[in-house]
């Protein structure tokens with residue numbers, strides 16, 4: 001069987017399905033024979049723990065509201081002892097070798113179906129009780145261990161099939177074990193896709209119901225370039241896939257010769273190509289791919305992408321070590337670190353805890369595109385912000401580092417953020433530490449920032465246009481929602497006008513303007529960006545060799561003409577046509 005979605009991280013991965021439904025609460029996979037007893041023990045431990053909890057609740061209710069109200073919990077205690085639930089789940093674990101969570105869900109689905117057939121309304125209401133009991137059992141299974149602990153003993157490469165990969169899942173995954181990632185939701189620019197690309201894990205998003213269709217343990221072949229997912233492919237299909245992979249590898253290798261060449265257009269315009277990375281170690285790979293520096297280090301991935309134990313990284317000292325490593329790995333090339341671009345749901349600040357904690361679990365399923373995030377959240381979380389800024393200023397002693405603020409909506413935020421840097425510098429000086437001069441720039445990713453770029457340019461040392469968010473906010477299209485992907489249009493005239501406005505403002509104020517959104521990595525769109533006057537592009541390291549090839553075959557003067565034609569066009573379709581004409585001879589020449 002075959003499913004097709006959006007290829008969001010190129011490459012081919014083959015492995016056994018690990019199915020994750022609804023956040024981290026419902027993980028389904030098949031276990032090898034020697035782990036069956038472990039699953040049965042987990043199930044029994046969860047049952048005993050659930051019993052204790054329900055007993056305690058029952059006693060509490062009895063003493064506060066009277067024994068007549070506590071009887072409700074007797075039903076739950078009976079269910080916990082009833083072979084229809086835990087007993088049946090244990091049977092499923094034994095017979096089908098599935099994990100305990102999976103078996104419980106199976107039982108719940110079965111019991112629900114039985115209740116749905118019942119005509120008695122009393123019986124139908126009991127459905128809620130069963131769901132409650134199964135929910136408690138599942139919670140207690142989870143309480144006993146981390147996700148990674150659960151599947152670390154599974155055999156072979158795995159393909160994670162999830163409804164949605166939330167920050168809490170990202171934080172708990174052992175990405176090394178993943179041959180590929182497949183999601184019901186998601187899109188090219190959401191952070192899971194960005195991370196998958198940076199970790200070279202092939203991924204397909206927007207499959208709608210993969211997590212319902214794919215059986216745990218099924219073999220999947222995932223093509224993250226075409227968006228194709230084959231379930232239980234036969235030998236012939238596997239052969240075809242292997243051949244496809246070889247062809248692609250040969251093509252990648254053919255681009256190797258461009259890695260060390262300069263990104264200069266045919267008519268001599270130099271374009272600075274830098275890399276977007278999510279982990280300090282990636283700086284090395286960026287260099288190997290021919291990046292001139294790091295144009296975007298997404299610092300929040302120190303927390304969400306680092307697996308269990310990420311909490312401690314919020315301390316000044318731990319961050320300093322990471323930024324210093326980053327700067328040293330970049331080997332004297334410029335590094336631009338973006339301060340945390342987290343949402344409030346991801347960053348729960350609990351002043352009583354030391355170190356301050358990131359609570360990835362609370363980020364589950366929460367999208368706050370218009371809420372507290374980016375620099376707003378940093379400004380409201382002074383302790384976290386100051387620790388990050390001190391760490392960055394200290395790391396800047398070791399190499400050319402720039403600080404960049406995300407999600408700036410206007411001048412006052414930039415001024416407040418600059419004041420925060422001054423404060424961090426003063427406190428370091430008071431500690432007797434040297435503080436170098438560090439350029440301070442901002443992401444332009446909100447329409448309000450693009451429209452006031454002239455004002456911002458007077459007080460920022462550089463701009464970097466984040467087209468991923470700029471498109472989302474200009475067009476009111478949630479970038480993570482695959483159902484809207486057709487409306488997510490980089491070539492909308494509003495986007496081109498916004499970019500032109502920012503480039504002009506930067507030029508007038510004589511500050512550099514880069515583009516670090518995914519548009520920069522697209523071989524056709526980047527020619528338009530060059531035509532619009534952008535001279536710095538930052539992209540995922542793997543895209544750099546092809547970008548160099550395209551730029552070296554391009555005449556900037558042609559790109560300028562195409563860009564001015566695009567600016568006069570009325571629709572994205574017209575713009576696209578014009579660009580195709582420009583790209584064709586460029587690609588042929590290359």
Ligand code: PEP
Nearest residue numbers: 445466467468469516517
């Ligand atoms: C952007 O918004 O274009 C960007 C580069 O930042 P992120 O993708 O991390 O939001």
Ligand code: MG
Nearest residue numbers: 445466468469
């Ligand atoms: Mg952004």
